[in-house]
Amino acid sequence: MNGTLVGRSAELARLSRVLEAAAAGTAGVALVGGDAGIGKTRLATELVAEARRRGFNVLVGQCAELGDALPYLPLADALRGAEPGVREAAAAHPMLGQLLPGTESAPSAGLTQQRLFGSLLGLLAEVQPVMFVIEDLHWADRSTRDLLVFLSRMVQTERVCVVGTYRTDDLHRRHPLRSVLAELKRLPSVTHVELGPLDSGDMSDYVGTLGPVDARALGMIVTRAEGNPFYAEELFAAVAEGDTLPDGLASLLMSRVEVLSPAGQQVLRAAAVAGRRVEDELLCEVSGLPLADFEEAVREIVSRGLLRVRGPGYAFRHALLQEVVYTDLLPGERTRLHADFARLLTAPAELAHHHLASHDLAGALAASTEAGRQAERLGAPAEAHSHYERALSLWDRVPDAAELAGESRVALAFRSAVMAADSGDNHRAVAALRALPPTSEVSERLAYYLFETDDFDAAIAAAEHAVQTAFDQIALARALATYARTLLWGHRHAEVEELAHRALDTARTAGAKDAEVGALLTLATFTEIRHDMAAAHDLVETASAESTGDLAMDLRARFHHARIHYEQGLLAEAAEVADEGIRLAVESGLKWSTYGTDLRFLRFLIHYVAGEWDQAESVAGGFGARVGTAPEATLSSFALFIEVARGLPAVEDRLSWLRPFWHDALVAYISRGLAAEHALWQGDPATALDHIHATLATLDPGESGTIRIAAIGLWAMADLGITEGADDLLSRARFALTTGPVGEGGQLGPEGQAWALRLEAEWHRVHGRLDPDLWREVVTSFSYGFVYEEARARWRLAEALLATGDRPAAQAEWEHAREQAGKLRAAPLEAALAEFGRRARFGTGDPEGGLTAREVEVLRLVAEGLTNREIAAQLFIAPKTVSVHVSNILAKLDVSTRTQAAAAARKHGLLA
Known part of the structure; x- marks a missing residue:
């Protein structure tokens, strides 16, 4: 690779800004696209060098042209090539440790993909600052694409820079990377750089860095290379070796292969069949050469720059070269070489690839099935599904298929459907399950996935069939638990209680712990809807008392256990259970799973309510402001509780990111309700009232959240001095209390009861009472x-x-x-209280003039002559917050300037 970077200063500057931001604590993703040979890897290499100069840990992984055969290949590649300290840290995470060489795959414990992703996030946090480069994304497997999307959305405040390179000329219309790129380019955390051809001036400069060349040859190279540095390198090499310039690039590349000795060509052809990279020992065996002849041939190939030494083996210097050599093979030659690799390989995915290419269908079926099981254990459901589907497609053409696969076709198809669902494709899972004989197990899973796709009638029918065809007590327990769940929100909800109790009894008799906990949680939800919170609490406590071995179920139980404590006002107990659940989520790599995330939401709210605001603000630091989906917007909205209450400058930026998601009822309820409070603290009750009316429009009339929103609306009306519409707000909130779901024989928890009382008090305040x-x-x-x-x-x-x-x-x-x-x-509330105290003339005779401890701190720094910004830096608060404190100080001390405030401070002895 040429050592001088030519013609890419603007692109490098853009990428460097992403790296600088990551170094400062704002994570970012850079996508570098361009045609083959255009300089993507060269640019990434320059950025890697800069990252290392800045002290970053650098991980570099490369995708291979094996489709979905090897899940997480670039991650495994990056971890294998990482610094020893990073490898040791990775090995401490069981899911990541399985990607390291010499580690046996552990049995799956469920949700393995989420656990792997969570473990990677944990590793990145441990070794930051870190740069993770994924090369050749156009060859990425499904799991690697999922990983890229996950990192692009989840890294926020970590010192992490993710860089991906891909070929634009490989992205055909249906290429799976296209939709991923379209999604990622919309994210504010993603910087996209597309490399075009170098202009003739830059190309001339670039060729000049390769070595001496006369004017005629330089002009020919620049013209023929058409702005592509790799083409220029190949043309230059051909000229330097005295070759005539071929007509096409393929001929050009092959012309460099053809100058090799017969042994060298034989080894290179074998390497091309292996793929972009191949291990030394394997290549030697397949080449069929004696060891001494093999080593001499490899030395020749490497010296000519066709292969590079890479770890324990070799890699083609460019994918185009591998493709050209592979294409040049005769059909029989290609088949025989694939068969040789299949004979020697043991990795199931690679083995399946070579068996299929060599037309060994029996070997391909057996290897595909084992590759699917291995992908399952690694937490790559999409790849597992792909391998199982390949095996199923070969089934009818292979004698003794069941013996080779180690299970029946129905069992394998069922496994494939479950993997499709686990990878997020419930519709494909439903289609696959409907094609199978309707056993109880098949019908139970079908009911579950139909329920997830909102096809409730079909879900109920499938669940009924699962119950009717259950072949043993364990199957019956699971079928009954799912049946009760499908009825939970429909018109037959009255049947849920009896079904859930039946499922519970059956599960306990059969020892089916997962079905028992599922039934308990369904029963708890049903009881909660009926507003018997004490009974719901007891049920969830029972459900979470023991581990089921199903991580998703265990986290779900802990979340509901903590939530019911919280809603009963038992904050200490809620905190204890939530902390236990969060520890489980973090240890198992499920921090970002559904219930891992929900537990952290809940823990934030417990901190907020209990007045532990520094801890709450620390938790909210992970709730990124930059959002791209409704779930991310919900997460981000929670941070507003603290930011609005403390008057932090981040409020406006966060609201601007959340505004496009205000059509979502939950996002609107949280963020627009808090936007209304923010407007009230800013002295703009009219805007606050607009937010309130817009929020209420997204809520059903009987929803309990109406009570809090209506109370804030009445606060705004009281500040505006208007009464029109106040009775309507009160009536709508009372409806939620008496006629809506809250009023169906139940009662509100402590917080709801307090908001109901405040609603009445605010309504009286609107009317001047x-x-x-x-x-x-x-x-x-x-x-x-x-x-x-x-x-x-x-x-x-x-x-x-x-x-x-x-x-x-x-x-x-x-x-x-x-x-x-x-x-x-709480700076806005402090300011309001200071203003009220000034008007009421409270604090007269107070030696501190009614100042809070924080205001005394600020006053001492004012007296030292510091500016608001300097005070903010010293006290680690926002300049705007300092401004609020200074205004409060001037009002309380009844002075008009900072100098007068300093004099008053000296007079009262506050500067000691």
Whole structure:
């Protein structure tokens, strides 16, 4: 490879900016596309060198032209070639350790792909800063493409840079990478660089770096290369060796092969059949040459730059060369060489590839089946499905297929359908299962997948058949549990309780722990819908008491156990269970699975409600603002609870990213509801009310979330001084309490009850009535542990008490609220309390002028002459937050300048 980079300074600068951002803590992805030989690898190599200079750990993996035969090949390649410290860290993660050489695959424990992805995220976090380069994505297997999408969406604040290269000229209309690239290019974290041909000036400069060449030859090379550096290198080499220039690139490449000795050509042809890379020992065996002759031939090939030494073997210097040599083989020669590789290989996926190419269908079927099982164990369901489908396609053409596969065709087809579903293709799984004999096991899985695709009537019919055809008690238990689940949300929900109890009894008798827990969780959900929270809690506690061996089921049980504690106001208990679930998710690599993510959402809310805002803000740091899907938008929305309450500058940016997802009811409920609060703190109640009406439009009238949103809307109306529409908001919220789902014989939890009381108090405030007794009830209701809402309620209670003339009681509530807000560093609430205290003239005679501990810190730095930005840097807070504190200080000390504030601080002895 030429040592000088020519004509790519602009592209390198763009990629360097991605690397710089990663070094600073903003992860990014760079996709580098271009025709074969255009310089993608050369550019990536330059970036790798820069990353190493910056102290990055560098992982480089290459895809191979084996389709989906070897899942995660570039990841395995990168880990094998990593620095020893990185390999040791990878080996500590069981799922990643299986990709390292000499490690046996462990039996699957379920959700293995998610566990592998989670383990990789954990590794990247441990060894950051890190650059992960995936070369030749146009050959990537399905799992590697999934991994690229996962990393592009999940890495946010980690010091991670992911770089992928691919050939644009290989991307035909139906190429699977096309849709992936289209999706990724829309993400704000992804930078796309496409390399075009070098212009004639750059090409001349580039050829000049290769060595001396006369003007005639230089002009010919530049013209024939057409801006492609690799073509130029090949043309230059041909000229240097005295060859005449061939008409086409294939002829050009073959002209360099044909100058090899017969032994050299024999070895190179064998290497071309192996693929882009091949191990030394294997190549020697297939070449059929004596060891001394083989080594001499390889030395000749390497010296001419056709193969490069790569680890324990060799790699073609460019894929085009391998393709040209392979294409030049005679049909019989190609078949015989594939058969030789198949005879020597033991890796099932590669073995299947060579068996099929050599027309050994029996060997291909056996190897494909074993490759599918291996992919299953590695957590690559898409590849497992592909291998099983290949085996099934060969079944009718191979005698004794069942003996070769080690199982019946029906069993293999069932396994293939389950793998299709695990890889996200429920529709294909449904189609495959419908083609099988409708056994109880098949019908149970069919019902499950139909339910997931919202085909509820068909799901119920399949579940009924699964129950009717169950061949033993374990099958019956699973069928009954799934049957109860399919009825949970439909018009036959009244049958769920009896079915779930029957499933539970059957599962316990049969010892089917997974079915038992599934039945308990379905029963708990049914009981919760009926608003018997205590009974639902008991059921979930039972479900989560023991491990089932099914990680997904165990995480699901822990999530619901923690959630029910939380909804009953038992914050400490909820935190303990959530922490246990999160530990399980992290240890098993399922941090980013559905319930691994939900547990972290819940843990954030527990921190938020309990007033542990520094911990909550730390958790929210992983909730990226840059979003591309509705689930990511939901995750990002949660961070607004803290950002709005603390008045952090990140609010506006996050809302701008979330705005396109406000059609989603959950995203709108969280983010628009908090956007309304943000507008209220900014003194814009009209905008707040617009957000409230828009949010309510996305909620069903009876949803319990209506209560909180309506209460915030009444706050906005009170600030606007209008009453029109207040009764409508109150009526809609009361409907949720009395007529909607909440009112169907159940009761709200502590938080819901507190919001219902606040709703009434806010409605009275809209009509000019400040009722101390009602606001005192609100304070008491939130005092179960919701620190922030208790402080906000005390603010309103202080206003109500002052309006009735009870000044001492008002000041006591004000001071209590101010203390709580100060501990939380809830700057907007602190500002509102400061303004209220100034108007009420509270704090007179107070030696600190009513300043909070944080305000005293800020005042001392103001007195030292620091600017807001300098104060922010010293206290690790936002400049905007400093500005709020300074305004509060000036108001409380009744001064108008920073100099006067410093003088007042000295007078009161606050600078000691």
